[in-house]
Amino acid sequence: MTARARLLMFAAAAAVIAVFFAVACTEMPSFGGASHPYGDRAVAAALAHRTANVVSSVNFDLRAFDTLGEESILFGTVLSATLLLRLARDERRRPAASERVLPTTRLFGVILLPVALVVGVYIVAHGQLSPGGGFQGGVVLATALHLGYVAADYRVLEKVRPLAVLDVADSIAAGAFVAMGAAGLAAGGAFLKNVLPLGTFNRITSGGTVPLLNAAVGVEVASGVIVLLAHFLDQAVEITGTDEPTQEDH
Numbered sequence: 001m002t003a004r005a006r007l008l009m010f011a012a013a014a015a016v017i018a019v020f021f022a023v024a025c026t027e028m029p030s031f032g033g034a035s036h037p038y039g040d041r042a043v044a045a046a047l048a049h050r051t052a053n054v055v056s057s058v059n060f061d062l063r064a065f066d067t068l069g070e071e072s073i074l075f076g077t078v079l080s081a082t083l084l085l086r087l088a089r090d091e092r093r094r095p096a097a098s099e100r101v102l103p104t105t106r107l108f109g110v111i112l113l114p115v116a117l118v119v120g121v122y123i124v125a126h127g128q129l130s131p132g133g134g135f136q137g138g139v140v141l142a143t144a145l146h147l148g149y150v151a152a153d154y155r156v157l158e159k160v161r162p163l164a165v166l167d168v169a170d171s172i173a174a175g176a177f178v179a180m181g182a183a184g185l186a187a188g189g190a191f192l193k194n195v196l197p198l199g200t201f202n203r204i205t206s207g208g209t210v211p212l213l214n215a216a217v218g219v220e221v222a223s224g225v226i227v228l229l230a231h232f233l234d235q236a237v238e239i240t241g242t243d244e245p246t247q248e249d250h
Contacts, residue, residue, distance in 0.1 A: 050198040051207040052129045059133065060213040064192040068177055070135075071217055075174045078224045085231040093234075101152060109151020116144030124218035128207040134214045138221025145226055154237050163230055166223040173220035180209055180216070
């Protein structure tokens with residue numbers, strides 16, 4: 001396809017989207033007004049499904065299909081990085097250099113690492129009750145693990161991150177999200193419909209499928225971010241071209 005043809009195709013698609021966008025804007029409430037139809041409906045739907053955190057209700061109940069797309073973007077990113085950053089024919093691994101760390105930094109990491117792990121698990125587990133959820137908690141969990149790199153060295157990080165297990169966990173979590181969506185179809189509803197018992201409002205087991213989808217996203221985000229950073233860190237720390245000098249050459 002020529003550049004001119006691509007430009008014409010883009011212009012045609014942009015014109016159609018612009019028309020629909022302009023029509024949609026005419027139906028929007030006035031800026032600063034008291035009418036908030038989407039917010040009112042979102043709060044009502046969250047209360048009806050006994051989900052205290054309205055944001056999690058929107059992410060994992062009202063528009064769970066959109067969240068599946070967002071989760072799939074991260075999964076595809078990790079998969080692409082794994083393929084693109086794999087060891088090439090003209091590359092080899094070299095031993096990671098041991099770095100000296102200040103005693104205060106080491107102490108800070110040792111103390112903060114378990115605290116960060118607990119906070120990450122809490123944010124994921126209580127995503128349907130309070131601000132947070134699988135996306136935020138997953139990033140906290142991944143960050144907590146990398147405190148081993150900050151407080152010690154790369155070899156310690158390699159020992160505490162089971163990449164093979166995390167690769168499998170990433171795939172299982174992404175598949176679990178889809179499987180729960182299929183369960184909604186099997187129960188006679190729509191894909192990703194909230195079909196489980198809703199429980200008691202403001203309890204950790206409330207919200208039906210919301211806490212399960214939230215947990216699946218938490219596992220997928222934590223595993224995916226750790227694996228993604230592992231490939232970039234490997235490139236920066238361990239992988240070198242065959243024509244580059246290594247520590248063994250000195």
